[in-house]
Amino acid sequence: MTADIVNLRAARKEKARAARRAEAAQNRAKFGRSKAERTLDEAQQERAARRLDGHSLRPDDKGDGGV
Template sequence: MADIINLRAAKKARQRAEARAQGDANAAKFGRTKAERTLEAAQSDKARQSLDAHKREDGPQK
């Protein structure tokens, strides 16, 4: 004889598993480590500072 299962609980468990799988796929596709984020932030900050250092100072506007 088959075990009695709660269909609502089975449906919720299946939905949780599907959501977890989707989240794992998104993490693999879009996720970055903290080291990668800090490296990118440092590189963009350095590039911005370098660009600001090379700005030309024009005389007073007429």
């Protein structure tokens, strides 16, 4: 019966790598969005802003004939 020799420094480094990978996976799930999703969201925000601007009353649009 022989025991496996374990390098403690390597084991510590591997444990730290695993922790970083787990944290990265959590961040991807929490914050990650594809480029298509970001582009779609930007387009929807821009369209909403243009629609809002289209409904605004400007000083020259008071309806008094521009007098």
